Amino acid sequence: MAECSAMRESFPLLLTESLDAQSRETAHQHIESCAECADEWQGMKEAWRMMAELPELEPPARIRQRFLAEIGVAEKTNVIPFMRRPAVKWLSQAAAVVILAGGSYLAGHRTAPIRLQPTGVANVERLPAAIQPAAFSIAETRTVNANNINPNIEGRPDIQNVQFNDANPNDDQIALSFDVTQHVTVTGAPNDKSMVRLMAYVMENEDQMSPSRSRAIDWVKQAYTDPSNADPEIAQALAKVLRNDTHEGVRIKAVDTLKTLPTMTLDTREALITALKNDPNPAVRIKAVDALARLAASGQLDSAAVDTLRQKAMQDDENVYVRTKAAEALGKIQP
Amino acid sequence: MRASFRIGGLAAIALLACGALVAAPLSHTERFVRDFPMEAGGSLWIENPVGNVDVVGSDQQGVSVSVVKVVGAPDAGSLKEGREQTQILMEGDNKTRVIRTVITGTHESKWKSNVAYVIRVPRASQVHVKGSMGEHIRISNIASTVTVKNTNGDITLEGVGGAATVDSANGDIHFLSDAKPSQPVQLTTINGGIEVQVSGESNLDWIAQSIKGDFRTNLPVRGRISGNAFRGLVNNAGGPSMTTTALMGNIFLLSRGGSQDDIRSVRMAARPTPNPIRISPVQANQNIAAYSETIQTPLVQGNFMYATNYGNFHIGEVRGFVSIQTGAGQVTLGTVTGDCSVRSGGGPLDLSDIFGTISARTEAGEVLVRSARKGGEIGTGAGTLRVIYSAGPLSLHNGGGDIIVNQAASSVDAETRSGDLSLTMDPRLHTQHINAKTTKGNIILNFGPRFGADIDATVLTTQEDAVGIHADFTGLTVKRDQVNGKTRVHATGKIGGGGEKVELFAEDGEIQIGQPGASR
Numbered sequence: 081m082a083e084c085s086a087m088r089e090s091f092p093l094l095l096t097e098s099l100d101a102q103s104r105e106t107a108h109q110h111i112e113s114c115a116e117c118a119d120e121w122q123g124m125k126e127a128w129r130m131m132a133e134l135p136e137l138e139p140p141a142r143i144r145q146r147f148l149a150e151i152g153v154a155e156k157t158n159v160i161p162f163m164r165r166p167a168v169k170w171l172s173q174a175a176a177v178v179i180l181a182g183g184s185y186l187a188g189h190r191t192a193p194i195r196l197q198p199t200g201v202a203n204v205e206r207l208p209a210a211i212q213p214a215a216f217s218i219a220e221t222r223t224v225n226a227n228n229i230n231p232n233i234e235g236r237p238d239i240q241n242v243q244f245n246d247a248n249p250n251d252d253q254i255a256l257s258f259d260v261t262q263h264v265t266v267t268g269a270p271n272d273k274s275m276v277r278l279m280a281y282v283m284e285n286e287d288q289m290s291p292s293r294s295r296a297i298d299w300v301k302q303a304y305t306d307p308s309n310a311d312p313e314i315a316q317a318l319a320k321v322l323r324n325d326t327h328e329g330v331r332i333k334a335v336d337t338l339k340t341l342p343t344m345t346l347d348t349r350e351a352l353i354t355a356l357k358n359d360p361n362p363a364v365r366i367k368a369v370d371a372l373a374r375l376a377a378s379g380q381l382d383s384a385a386v387d388t389l390r391q392k393a394m395q396d397d398e399n400v401y402v403r404t405k406a407a408e409a410l411g412k413i414q415p
Numbered sequence: 416m417r418a419s420f421r422i423g424g425l426a427a428i429a430l431l432a433c434g435a436l437v438a439a440p441l442s443h444t445e446r447f448v449r450d451f452p453m454e455a456g457g458s459l460w461i462e463n464p465v466g467n468v469d470v471v472g473s474d475q476q477g478v479s480v481s482v483v484k485v486v487g488a489p490d491a492g493s494l495k496e497g498r499e500q501t502q503i504l505m506e507g508d509n510k511t512r513v514i515r516t517v518i519t520g521t522h523e524s525k526w527k528s529n530v531a532y533v534i535r536v537p538r539a540s541q542v543h544v545k546g547s548m549g550e551h552i553r554i555s556n557i558a559s560t561v562t563v564k565n566t567n568g569d570i571t572l573e574g575v576g577g578a579a580t581v582d583s584a585n586g587d588i589h590f591l592s593d594a595k596p597s598q599p600v601q602l603t604t605i606n607g608g609i610e611v612q613v614s615g616e617s618n619l620d621w622i623a624q625s626i627k628g629d630f631r632t633n634l635p636v637r638g639r640i641s642g643n644a645f646r647g648l649v650n651n652a653g654g655p656s657m658t659t660t661a662l663m664g665n666i667f668l669l670s671r672g673g674s675q676d677d678i679r680s681v682r683m684a685a686r687p688t689p690n691p692i693r694i695s696p697v698q699a700n701q702n703i704a705a706y707s708e709t710i711q712t713p714l715v716q717g718n719f720m721y722a723t724n725y726g727n728f729h730i731g732e733v734r735g736f737v738s739i740q741t742g743a744g745q746v747t748l749g750t751v752t753g754d755c756s757v758r759s760g761g762g763p764l765d766l767s768d769i770f771g772t773i774s775a776r777t778e779a780g781e782v783l784v785r786s787a788r789k790g791g792e793i794g795t796g797a798g799t800l801r802v803i804y805s806a807g808p809l810s811l812h813n814g815g816g817d818i819i820v821n822q823a824a825s826s827v828d829a830e831t832r833s834g835d836l837s838l839t840m841d842p843r844l845h846t847q848h849i850n851a852k853t854t855k856g857n858i859i860l861n862f863g864p865r866f867g868a869d870i871d872a873t874v875l876t877t878q879e880d881a882v883g884i885h886a887d888f889t890g891l892t893v894k895r896d897q898v899n900g901k902t903r904v905h906a907t908g909k910i911g912g913g914g915e916k917v918e919l920f921a922e923d924g925e926i927q928i929g930q931p932g933a934s935r
């Protein structure tokens with residue numbers, strides 16, 4: 081029973097897709113093996129679904145204000161997502177989160193993994209915290225400074241409507257906005273660790289169907305080609321995209337951005353060599369060769385990379401332009 | 416004889432080795448000679464990543480190795496480190512001798528080292544050399560098999576009678592023999608050239624390949640060219656193969672002692688007819704060697720027509736029409752007052768301001784069209800395809816990559832196999848036919864407030880709960896069903912009172928239709 085109680089506490093987080101992968105798997109396994117929890121879970125899911133389908137009615141202003149006053153939030157809107165969510169539906173869902181999270185808190189006093197965890201700075205507006213009803217505030221948008229959030233992103237939060245903003249290119253501030261369970265804008269310098277991790281996270285984990293990944297790579301190119309913002313984690317994230325993304329347009333952007341970054345790690349070099357060897361898209365291979373040529377000129381290619389360039393140059397069934405680019409890269413090799 | 420060989424060899428290699436490191440403030444030179452017994456027909460393996468290798472076959476028995484090791488460094492500590500980390504290992508037995516230079520430093524080390532070898536071996540020995548960054552590798556008077564692999568530096572094989580395989584990245588290769596070759600020879604260099612000199616009476620099966628270079632000979636040759644390769648017979652059939660590949664350089668197959676005046680281009684001779692490609696009179700001199708070109712000119716008065724196996728084109732303005740065909744290379748055109756036809760086997764296309772209709776395609780590489788005043792057909796086998804502005808109907812095809820149109824004032828038909836499609840219509844447009852399809856990616860379509868159309872948008876996705884289609888306006892009827900295990904989201908409706916058909920299809924992606932100023 082204790083296990084059931086603990087599991088039920090995690091249902092709100094499971095519902096909002098805020099559990100890390102391991103906890104999610106554990107919760108689902110328990111649901112499959114426990115009829116009572118399965119009933120509970122079905123009921124919760126059904127309630128969630130019904131709330132999502134509530135008609136889009138504007139609540140009376142008095143009720144809305146009282147509700148917001150009770151939870152200590154003022155209305156404000158300073159970041160508009162591409163698709164604004166209907167306010168009532170959103171409020172209903174948010175209220176559900178509060179109720180469910182609060183219920184769980186009261187039931188068990190247990191803590192659960194917190195995503196984008198605030199570090200507790202006094203005037204920070206918090207990102208979605210879990211199971212701390214007193215600290216949970218609801219607003220349509222929240223702005224958080226990157227310095228004030230923990231750079232470790234736990235689990236795999238489902239973030240949506242990602243937007244990048246560099247309002248003043250002359251200062252060192254950028255902003256990344258997204259929806260988790262509320263709309264959040266994280267502001268800070270590109271080389272703030274939290275900003276770096278968020279950027280890397282968006283590139284690697286954003287919904288495969290969404291155009292956001294592709295846009296995120298554009299933002300990275302915009303913000304991180306400046307040597308003062310260099311961070312190997314960004315390069316590694318791009319290398320991961322280059323290796324794994326099935327979307328050829330995204331891979332082209334990834335390799336194109338990778339070659340403009342001032343930092344090049346062993347991991348990114350390997351990703352470029354692998355792309356040159358194996359990527360089915362010749363445009364990716366062309367850009368990988370370009371990037372390797374830059375490394376060759378700086379004497380950073382090992383003999384395995386040189387051999388790959390030689391093989392590519394001599395590969396009869398390779399596109400002629402790729403072959404000539406590989407030859408040109410070899411010509412730049414420095415001892 | 417032996418003493419003079421040693422002294423002369425040591426002096427020569429010392430000079431060469433020291434030269435490279437003379438700029439270092441501190442340097443240290445070691446010279447020594449080692450002799451080993453070796454059986455006739457034995458093998459010698461040499462690996463030296465940082466210096467020259469000279470191997471000479473002789474009738475004497477045994478192996479004699481002369482070594483000069485030079486280390487240069489900016490300070491005494493680095494010099495000591497360099498001396499310790501540049502090791503010369505000599506191993507093996509009477510059948511197989513292995514001589515290696517082992518360097519354990521990295522490219523960040525402050526010191527540099529160079530090791531040069533002069534080695535005498537029995538003439539019947541097999542010789543295998545792996546070099547990297549020396550100035551040369553020279554092997555002479557060897558009757559048995561020779562293999563050489565190198566990165567930078569020239570390679571010379573002189574008087575080698577056995578089978579020979581040479582592979583270089585950036586150096587020239589010279590194969591010189593007074594005799595008729597009796598064993599297969601394979602010479603490969605990527606950025607260098609190849610020179611083969613053999614007896615004029617040699618019978619050879621000659622295979623030559625070069626993307627940028629030419630094949631030239633003063634020997635009697637019959638054969639044919641196919642793409643970048645030539646295959647033919649030198650003199651008569653029955654001889655060994657002579658395979659020569661110089662990817663970016665020229666290949667010469669010459670009769671030793673023959674006349675230089677008789678050297679001719681195999682490519683030019685193999686042309687079946689006079690070059691059918693014509694260019695305008697002011698460019699006539701550029702048609703001389705159309706196998707590899709870089710054409711860079713600010714202005715062409717009149718039409719410009721050109722075909723080449725490999726060519727880069729950078730032309731500021733053409734006052735006429737353009738027709739370019741290149742096996743591979745970059746094409747950059749500024750203003751073209753007439754129609755523009757470009758076909759490339761690979762390489763980026765950058766077309767600035769094209770007054771006529773465009774027909775442009777590259778097999779691989781980015782395509783950028785800044786202004787297509789009459790529209791046209793534009794495609795790439797792989798790469799990003801971007802059109803900044805088009806005033807005429809556009810037909811865009813991409814084998815793998817995004818398609819982006821920043822401002823289209825006419826109809827658009829765009830398809831990519833894997834990539835996003837982003838189309839922005841001219842905000843003044845009232846209606847135009849649009850057909851956009853991606854089989855893996857998203858479609859983002861934006862049009863102005865006056866735009867009217869009949870929308871037919873379909874998303875096919877494996878995500879059951881995907882919204883699929885987002886629109887900035889109301890009036891679309893959305894249906895969902897299952898097709899072959901995938902969820903199909905189908906939206907139809909009129910905007911702006913209806914108009915031309917706008918057909919959008921995205922698989923494994925989303926469709927976003929934006930209309931600034933529209934209310935949802």
